[in-house]
Amino acid sequence: MRTDDLIAELAGGGRRPGPSVPWLMALTVVAALAGSFLVMVLGPWGLRPDLHQAMRTGPFWMKAGYTLAFAVAGGLLVERLGRPGGKGRGGWAVLGLALAVIAALAAADLASTPMAGWHADIMGRSARICAFSITVISAPAFAACFWLLRRMAPTRPMLAGLAAGLLASGLGATVYGFFCQETGAAFTAIWYTSAMLIWPALGALLGWRLLRW
Amino acid sequence: MSLVASIDQVLIRPARRAPPAGTCARRGSRPVSDVEQRLKALMLLSLAGDATAETSLLGALATALRRYFARRLGDGAGEVEDLVQETLIAVHTKRHTYDVRAPLTPWVYAIARYRLADHFRRGRTRRETPLDEVGELVDAGDFDAAEARRDLARMLESLPEKQRRLVMDVKIEGRSIEETSRKTGLSASAVKVGVHRAVNALAKRFRDANG
Numbered sequence: 001m002r003t004d005d006l007i008a009e010l011a012g013g014g015r016r017p018g019p020s021v022p023w024l025m026a027l028t029v030v031a032a033l034a035g036s037f038l039v040m041v042l043g044p045w046g047l048r049p050d051l052h053q054a055m056r057t058g059p060f061w062m063k064a065g066y067t068l069a070f071a072v073a074g075g076l077l078v079e080r081l082g083r084p085g086g087k088g089r090g091g092w093a094v095l096g097l098a099l100a101v102i103a104a105l106a107a108a109d110l111a112s113t114p115m116a117g118w119h120a121d122i123m124g125r126s127a128r129i130c131a132f133s134i135t136v137i138s139a140p141a142f143a144a145c146f147w148l149l150r151r152m153a154p155t156r157p158m159l160a161g162l163a164a165g166l167l168a169s170g171l172g173a174t175v176y177g178f179f180c181q182e183t184g185a186a187f188t189a190i191w192y193t194s195a196m197l198i199w200p201a202l203g204a205l206l207g208w209r210l211l212r213w
Numbered sequence: 214m215s216l217v218a219s220i221d222q223v224l225i226r227p228a229r230r231a232p233p234a235g236t237c238a239r240r241g242s243r244p245v246s247d248v249e250q251r252l253k254a255l256m257l258l259s260l261a262g263d264a265t266a267e268t269s270l271l272g273a274l275a276t277a278l279r280r281y282f283a284r285r286l287g288d289g290a291g292e293v294e295d296l297v298q299e300t301l302i303a304v305h306t307k308r309h310t311y312d313v314r315a316p317l318t319p320w321v322y323a324i325a326r327y328r329l330a331d332h333f334r335r336g337r338t339r340r341e342t343p344l345d346e347v348g349e350l351v352d353a354g355d356f357d358a359a360e361a362r363r364d365l366a367r368m369l370e371s372l373p374e375k376q377r378r379l380v381m382d383v384k385i386e387g388r389s390i391e392e393t394s395r396k397t398g399l400s401a402s403a404v405k406v407g408v409h410r411a412v413n414a415l416a417k418r419f420r421d422a423n424g
Contacts, residue, residue: 003275006298006405010305011267013402017260018309083310085323153307155327212331213303 018151025079028148029071032168035140036175045133045179059183062105064174066188069098070196071170077163078145082152091163099193106189124187126180133179134195138172142199146206154211161207165200172199245316253317260308271301274321281325292332300328302409335420368415376411383408 019027041047054060077091113121124130145164154160173196182188252270259267278300282293303324311320369377382393383404394401 001298001405003294003298003301004272006301007268007271007275009402009405010301011259011264011271013400013406014262014264015400015403016262018306020309021312083312083320084307084327085319153303153310153324155323213307 021079021082021152024148024151025075028144029075029171032141032144032171033175035144036137036172037178039140040137040175040179043136045137045176047178048181050181051178054181057183059185060177062185063177063180063182063188063192066098066102067170067173067177067192067196069094069101069170071167071174073098074145074163074165074167074170074200078149078152078160078167081156081160081163082149082154084153084155086155088159088163091166095166102185102189102193105185109185118186121184121186122190124182124184124191126182127187127191130180130182130187130191131195131198134169134173134176134192135198137176138169138199141171141175142168142203144168146203146210149207149211150213153213154207157207157211158204159207160211161203161205162200163203164207165198165203166196168203169196169199246318249316249318252321256308256311256317257313260311260313267305271304274304275301278321278325282329285329296325296328296332300325302406303328306406368418371418372411372414376407376414379404379407380411380415384412 018024048054073091073095075091076094077088080086080088080091110118110121142165145168146161149160149164152160173192182191252273255266255270255273259270275297278297279293282296286293286296300321304321307324311317369380372380378397379393382388382396383390388396390401390404393399393404397404399407
């Protein structure tokens with residue numbers, strides 16, 4: 001086909017541009033949260049029984065703030081890396097800041113605990129199920145975020161997949177916070193963080209293969 | 214300077230390069246180039262549904278892109294026009310990912326570079342096919358048409374229903390774009406873009422299946 005004809009076809013087709021990026025992202029976040037929440041309440045997790053009291057305590061919001069910061073970082077990155085040529089410096093900065101803050105809180109926590117209590121602090125009561133649960137609960141969120149990137153145009157598919165993983169894990173881990181009764185900063189820093197890096201790693205691998213266009 | 218020549222410069226040397234030595238460009242005070250302004254204005258109009266603006270925009274970009282790709286692949290390389298068209302299709306179908314707060318030319322440049330990288334990636338895969346394997350293929354003279362038809366059918370089945378029907382109509386049954394457009398109720402450009410995508414997807418699948 002001649003290029004001029006192609007241009008006439010493209011421009012004259014009367015097709016509206018795809019949905020705007022903010023709208024797509026809002027849709028994705030709602031779908032991701034709904035999906036993760038459904039998996040949690042229909043799966044073997046449910047809501048923590050003391051949710052009402054817990055929501056009036058600091059540790060609950062410390063954890064929620066940390067996991068939401070991951071989601072915000074991932075969201076900023078997806079928004080930039082999903083567009084041709086996007087780099088997403090702001091997202092990396094938020095991610096770095098969140099990691100620095102949780103590391104500082106965990107260090108302060110451990111410093112004020114006698115060494116004999118460190119093991120209990122770090123392992124909590126649910127270390128064994130934490131990473132697995134967060135990964136499973138984040139799975140529908142990851143599907144939504146990956147779908148979002150397929151609708152966009154990432155020119156760095158690996159990084160974009162990683163960003164989708166960060167956004168999905170951040171949202172999924174925030175949902176998991178409504179089940180998980182752990183309160184320690186050291187627990188959160190170690191188990192939540194490693195759990196929230198699983199989807200980004202898978203996302204980078206999947207993105208490399210599946211986000212090309 | 215003609216519009217096209219200056220677009221070309223903008224595309225080949227994207228806005229974010231360092232200022233040439235000797236100029237005293239303060240950060241943030243760099244004048245937005247005239248071409249960038251005109252192209253962006255056309256883009257904003259086409260995002261609002263102005264077909265005439267989009268025709269001008271894609272036309273101007275086509276000329277600049279042709280030079281951009283020719284400079285990298287050598288003049289007269291057969292792939293240049295394919296890459297120009299692929300990039301134009303991407304500019305059109307991915308235009309919702311353009312951030313209207315940012316300049317347009319770096320966005321187009323990123324798409325062009327991505328298409329070029331993709332082109333090299335595909336090329337490399339082909340070149341890496343060992344020669345003795347090629348010999349085996351040629352020797353397999355009993356590679357009969359029935360088998361080819363079966364492979365084609367299997368490949369087609371892997372496409373989404375809508376795309377498959379478009380390929381069947383246009384490429385296999387030989388209907389015209391207009392006929393298919395009437396038959397499916399899709400616009401002519403939607404048919405063309407659909408077929409283009411489907412063929413790309415098939416080609417990719419074929420490459421993947423062959424190593």
